Structures are given as C-alpha cells and as structure tokens.
Amino acid sequence: MDEQRLKAYLESFISQKTGPTGEESFxxxxxxxxxxxxxxxxxKRHPARHCRIEEWKNSVVTITADHxxxxxxxxxxxxxxxxxxxRRVPELKITGLKFRYGDLPAPSEAPKTKIIPEPISAEEEKxxxxxxxxxxxxxxxxxx
Numbered sequence: 001m002d003e004q005r006l007k008a009y010l011e012s013f014i015s016q017k018t019g020p021t022g023e024e025s026f027x028x029x030x031x032x033x034x035x036x037x038x039x040x041x042x043x044k045r046h047p048a049r050h051c052r053i054e055e056w057k058n059s060v061v062t063i064t065a066d067h068x069x070x071x072x073x074x075x076x077x078x079x080x081x082x083x084x085x086x087r088r089v090p091e092l093k094i095t096g097l098k099f100r101y102g103d104l105p106a107p108s109e110a111p112k113t114k115i116i117p118e119p120i121s122a123e124e125e126k127x128x129x130x131x132x133x134x135x136x137x138x139x140x141x142x143x144x
Contacts, residue, residue, distance in 0.1 A: 028061070029053055031088045038084040039077050047073075052104055059095040061085065064102045071101050 036047040050070040055062040065071040074081065078097055085094050120128070 027089050028056055028085075028092060035081060035084040035088055038088075039080045042073065042077060045073075050104070054100070054102075056092070056094075059093055060098055061094055061096075062098040062100060064100050064104060066102070066104045068101055071099055074099050 032053050033048045036051070037043045047070070050067060051063055051065040051074060053061060054064040063074060065074055074097075078099075082094065082097055085092075085097075
C-alpha cells in the first residue's frame with residue numbers, strides 16, 4: 001500500500017472511531033490554556049487551575065469556574081476570551097460563551113467517564129494489525 005493510500009486509510013479509520021466532534025472537541029480543550037493566556041489580566045493568575053471547558057454545544061462554549069470571583073473575572077473578559085477562541089479554533093465557528101460556577105475535578109483525578117471500545121470484526125482487527133505493522137515500518141524507515 002503506498003503512503004497516500006495508507007494515510008487515507010488511517011484518517012478514515014480514525015474518523016470512524018472519533019468522529020468530527022471528538023477531534024474538534026480535542027482542539028478546543030487542548031487550546032484552552034493558550035486562550036486564557038491570551039488575556040494578560042488573566043495570565044498572571046494561573047487561570048487554567050480555576051476554570052475549564054465544560055461543554056461545547058450549538059456553537060456555544062460553557063466554561064465552569066471554581067469560585068465566584070473567577071466567574072466574575074471570566075465575565076469581565078468575555079469579549080477577549082471569545083475573540084481568542086475564535087482565532088485559535090476557527091473551525092468551530094463559536095458564537096458565544098456561557099459561564100457557570102461549580103466544582104472542578106482535581107487535575108490528578110482520573111476521568112469518571114469510562115470509554116468502552118466498540119467491538120470490531122476479525123477482518124477489521126486483521127486490517128488494523130496490518131496497518132499498525134505498516135505504520136511501525138514507516139516510522140522505522142523515517143528514523144533511519
């Protein structure tokens with residue numbers, strides 16, 4: 001299998017398992033700390049420890065803050081936060097922000113959501129193993 005077909009197959013396989021919203025959500029959450037640091041008044045206060053993205057639905061991002069003072073700060077800087085989110089994740093077409101007060105899990109806490117992989121057929125498993133072997137071979141070739 002040539003490299004382009006391998007890449008297309010891998011992208012297809014991943015999109016079937018995660019879907020576009022999984023990937024988009026990943027981009028949103030992974031860039032959240034950078035968005036917070038784009039607002040100088042928030043950057044000095046280590047905002048990622050105190051507020052997290054709770055939900056992204058209908059182009060509106062819901063942010064949870066762990067203290068009413070943080071909620072007030074987020075509301076005060078809503079416009080620059082929204083502008084930064086739109087700039088850093090334009091593919092989401094974010095139209096607004098919602099804020100709420102609530103408990104945040106400790107960073108060391110494991111997520112409570114259990115991810116159960118979908119069962120796959122023997123043929124899909126065989127294709128997956130072949131693909132992984134080819135990817136490992138490509139990585140070895142790239143390192144040499």
